[in-house]
Amino acid sequence: MIEKKKYDYLIVGSGLYGSVFAHEAIKRGKKCLIIDKRNHVGGNVYCEKIEDINVHKYGAHIFHTNDKDIWDYVNSFVEFNRYTNSPLANYKGQLYNLPFNMNTFYQLWGVKTPNEAREIIKSQIDQALITVPSNLQEQALSLVGKDIYEKLIKGYTEKQWGRPANELPAFIIKRLPVRFTYDNNYFNDKYQGIPIGGYNKLIDGLLGDCEVKTGADFFENRADWTAMAEHVIFTGNIDQFYGYQFGRLEYRSLRFEHEIVNEENHQGNAVVNYTERNIPYTRIIEHKHFEFGTQPKTVVTKEFPEDWTPEKEAYYPINDKHNNALFEKYKSLSKKEKNVIFGGRLATYQYYDMHQIIGSALKATATHFNSTN
Incomplete structure (x- = not known):
């Protein structure tokens, strides 16, 4: 007789994907252990209380979605406020509203009507003489023209990716939101807000009945961790899971x-x-x-x-042709796994918004438990 393992699921990583999977598994009567190499749960949505302020330790996280089911799901754990993301851009001391809208165009050119703004943007696009953009710079110029590109896109994007804009692939900017209304709401989504009391309340709600170990590195005791559970839910770097056998993803x-x-x-x-x-x-x-x-x-x-170096946190996958081809090799290995589920941005080498991560975790749990019942 085969001895039953201590846990049904070992979940590696306590970010949104791992926390949602754990919650849904426990709801179905499964026993879960979630481990995280950091000294806290929540992954990149973790907040630290400083001066009685919930500080987003790993960058601004603003929840937004058009999916009412996902909005209701997160609000079942913590009430979200009515925060609306309306960022500003500072270029040489001048302030501009984002996303690009009539307020921005008035700040740039002093225009007050949509037709005036459209004419300036069209004129600048026509002057660029770009038919098939071959890089990010050309893509941006062909979408919004010279002024918006040079003041509000070029420098920010080059800092973000660490390369000149004319050396970045065009696909990074598939489209740029341009609104001919006086509307500074960055997102078009119907639902938007921040958890009242911070994201820790959301994670604590998801993990309320789950056994958790922080400061626990899966790769330091991989065999022991794996032996504890029938299934592994892995949300870390997929190339590390396979010992970088095809090379490192960037x-x-x-x-x-x-x-x-x-x-x-x-x-x-x-x-x-x-x-x-x-x-x-x-x-x-x-x-x-x-x-x-x-x-x-x-x-x-x-x-x-x-x-990025391996000692640093990996935030944004570089989804160019080289890295995507490399990821496909690792993905082909992952499909052969019988007892491992890969999820989240690192394991799938894809950038996600928070609602997309939650949606993918809910879909994965539904698919998995329907197939195992």
Whole structure:
């Protein structure tokens, strides 16, 4: 008789994908252990309380979706507020509203009507004389023209990806949102907000009945961890799972500098982008504005894009032809696994918004448990 293992599921990584999978498995009567190499749960949505402010430790996370089921799902764990993302762009000391809308066009050119704005953008696109864009710079010029590109896109994008815009592939900018209305709401989605009390409340709600071990690196004791459970849900780097046998996948990383400022209100907005190339950070985040805070002090975070090395956190996959071909090799191996499910941005080498991660985890659990019943 084969001895039953201690857990039905070992879940590697306590970000949104792992936490949703754990919650759904426990709802179905399964026993789960979730492990994370960091000293906290929640992955990149983790918040640290500083000066009574929920600080987004790994960059701004603003929840948005058009899917009412997913909106209702997250709100079943914690109530979300009515925060609307309306970032600003700072270029050489001048402020511009984002996304590109009539406020932006008035700030750029002094125009007040949609027709005036359309004419300027069309004129600049025509002057660019680009029929088939071969790189990101040409793609952007063919979509929005010279002024918007040079002031609001070029420097920010080059910092983000660490390369000149004319050396970046065009597909990175498939489209650019241009609105001919006075509307600073960055997202078009029907539902948008921040958990009241921070994202930790969402994660704690998902993991309320799950056994959790933090500071636990799967790869340091891989055989022992795997032996504990019937199935493994893996949300880490897929190339590391397979010992980098085809080579390493590439990413961009981020570094954050957090600062307590002895002011009630430092910049008047949660997110201000800095679009000049010679300013090393891409944006400054003032966290209290996510929850309409009135604390006497404030916390601001500068976000610096960096080249990725294995010692750093992998944030953005570099989905060029080389890396995508490499990932397909690892993906083909993953399809042969009988007791391992791969999910999340690192395991699938794809950038996701939060609602997409949650949706993919819910779909994976439904598919998995329907097939095992």
